[in-house]
Amino acid sequence: MTKRTRRQFLHDSMLVAASAVYVAPALSGVARAQTTSPNEKLLCAVIGCKGRGGDHIGAYAGRKDCEIAYIVDADEKVGQERCASVEKRTGRRPKFVKDMRTVFDDKSVDFISTATPNHWHALCGVWAMQAGKDAYIEKPISHDIPEGAALVAAAKKYARICQVGTQCRSNPAIQNAMKFLADGGIGQVRLSRGLCYKRRKSIGALGDYPIPGEVDFNLWSGPAPYTNPKVTRSQFHYDWHWQRLYGNGDSGNQGPHQTDIARWGLGINTHPVSVIAYGGRLGYQAERKDPNYVDAGDTANTEVAIYDYGDKCMVFETRGLSVDNSADQEINTMFGSTRGNKIGVIFYGSDGYLVQRTYTNCVAFDLKGNKIKEFNGGGDHYGNFVQAVRSRKSEDLNSDAYQGHLSAALAHLANISYYLGENNRVSPTEAKAILEKIKSRDDNAETLNRTLQHLKDNGVDLDKYPISMGPLLQFDPIKEVFTNSAAANEILHRPYRAPFICPTVDKV
Ligand SMILES: NC(=O)c1ccc[n+]([C@@H]2O[C@H](COP(=O)([O-])OP(=O)(O)OC[C@H]3O[C@@H](n4cnc5c(N)ncnc54)[C@H](O)[C@@H]3O)[C@@H](O)[C@H]2O)c1
Structure with a gap:
């Protein structure tokens, strides 16, 4: 069987038995959610409870106006402990259930709050809203762009409150800094640079590993292929972030927090018109001192994406290798440290620059580097959601489905360019020649040089392990399709496994 037909076979076999598709009970929760008095507790279900789910649980358990009626997890041990x-x-x-559909069938539940792996976000959210539940959905709200669009459509169609887990949107430090930018605090801003310099070590060798006995792997896999009885990573939970069947790499993990702010500060409420990404999953051979080492992850640990918005531009840099003592003096100075992770956004204005340094701190400087203003303070993103659940006004949300969709899409766009170019390995000279031709408000060659230096500093032999260069993809922000690449459109939307099929916009 050729590669193409094998893929098609897999796709077709996932779509069989479409008649078995689960249909959420229509708007069963509406009556209750809309008539709940301010004194009555809202009943909720937390779905996906291990890492981030613990934060969701803490938030609702700590509120007098909410009660956690259900804990839902595909891992029984995790669920019972929670x-x-x-x-x-x-x-x-709370009641423990493994299957989220039990919650959707229960009319008494007002809202769900979900921190499952990314491949489940959209389907869980669509099912919940079809059943009349409001939904707090972790970032990235989708595993691909059509899924994000389906969530936006579902929130609208069923008039549901849908908050996305980009919690910086509720932090006064960021809100006030973004207002300062919009008011011209550093002049005209046409370029923002998001940074995810976050150390990510190898997740272990690619192999065959058993599924933990407590996990219902059919439910865990959901819309993704069912690889039973094994997975290819040694640590079952969390490390799925770095496998593209389930996760979206760090551009779709840490990334949406920063791309969301980088887009917000530019005042952009649409998709970019083009994207190009380059990078690789590099450095682990040096880390493991084994030239033949193959890590189990298949997402980029190093990625630079350039987004063109016409008169504005965003650059997003992911670095999973160490940035300790990095040669990027300018960035070290902006973040006030030569050591450790640097996760934030830099806005370049005509009169100065502004740096988002943490989730609760931003600092604005003039062009000479003198501090102009500092912004501090955290907020309550869950509280903002609960308040909107009561008011029934989506406008009250700090981070609605549409904003979440736009920011998640940035990761998907970059990853599609990267995946298509994965085998297009280029030398530094070839990379420079390609990038110099790309329209951008950034100095593309300078960003490339810094990235290459970072790789060399981490022991990457660029002759042996060259970077990959993705194609420049043109995107129609309204139709949400690529206009210059059939190959990109082919991987825009994932194949599903019945009955876990997320509907498209027209079918929500
Ligand atoms: N907003 C933030 O700051 C923030 C921080 C960390 C993680 N996250 C997001 O939270 C999500 C979860 O990430 P994590 O690191 O906690 O992952 P994790 O692997 O630690 O936890 C995921 C949990 O979901 C459960 N699960 C899987 N399928 C399920 C299903 N069908 N029904 C119910 N439970 C299911 C798993 O068993 C596991 O317990 C990710 O989307 C991530 O991007 C957000």
Whole structure:
């Protein structure tokens, strides 16, 4: 079987048995959510409870106006432990279920809050809203662009409150800094640079690993292919972030926090018209001191994406290798440290620059580097959601489905360019020649040089392991399709496995 037909076969086999598709009970929760009095507790279900889910649980368990009625997790051990911790804190033990559809069938539940892996976000959100539940959905809200569009359509069609887990949107430090930019605090801003310089070590060798006994792997896999009885990473939970069947790499993990702010500060409420990405999953052979080492991840750990918005431009840099003692003096100075992760956004204005240094701190400087203003303070993103659930006004949300969709899409666009160019390995000279031809408000060659230096500093032999260069993809922001690449459109939307099929916009 050729590669093409094998892929098609997999695709077709996932779509069989479409008649078995789950249909959420239509708007079963509406009546309750709309009539709940301010004194009555809102009943919620937390779906996906391990890492980030713990934060969701803490937020609702700590509120007098909410009660966690269900803990949902495909891993029984995780779920039961979370039930016990809620009982200890609140005196009431939530029901534990493995299958989220139980929650959608329960009319008493007002909203769900989900921190499942990325491949589940959109389907979980669409099912919830079809059943009349409001939904807090972790970032990135989608695993691909059509899924994000489906969530936006579902929130609108079913008049549901849908908040996305980009919590910086509720932090006064960021809100006030973005207002300062919009008011011209550093003049005209046409370029923003998001940074995800966050150390990510190898997740271990690619191999065959058993699925933990407590996990219902059919439910865990959901819309993704069912690889039972094995997975290819040694640590089952969390490390799926770096496998593209489930995760979106760090551009879709840490990335949406920063691309969201980078887009917000530019005042952009649409998709870019083009993207190009380059990078690779590099450096782990040096890290493991084994030239033949193959890491289990297949997303880029090093990626630079250039987004063109016509008169504005965004650059997003992901670096998973060490940035300790990096040669980027300018960035070290902006973040006030030569060592450690640097996660934030830099806005370049005609009269100065502004740096988002943490989730609760931004600093504006004039062109000479003198501090003009500092912004501090955190907020309550869950609280903002709960307030909107009560008011029934999507406008009250700090981060609605549309904003989440636009920011998640930035990761997807970059990854599509990267995946298409994965085998297009280029020398530094070839990369420079390609990037110099790309329209951008950034100095593309300078960003490339810094990236290459960073790789060399981490022991990457660029002759042996060259970077990959993706194609420049033109994108229609309204139709949400690529206009110059059939290959890119082919991987725009994932194949599904019945009955876990996320509907398209016209079918939500
Ligand atoms: N907003 C933030 O700051 C922030 C921080 C960390 C993670 N996140 C997001 O939270 C999500 C979860 O990430 P994580 O690191 O906690 O992952 P994780 O692997 O630690 O936890 C995911 C949990 O979801 C469960 N799960 C999987 N499929 C399920 C299903 N069908 N039904 C119910 N439960 C299911 C798993 O068993 C696991 O317990 C990701 O999308 C991530 O991007 C957001």
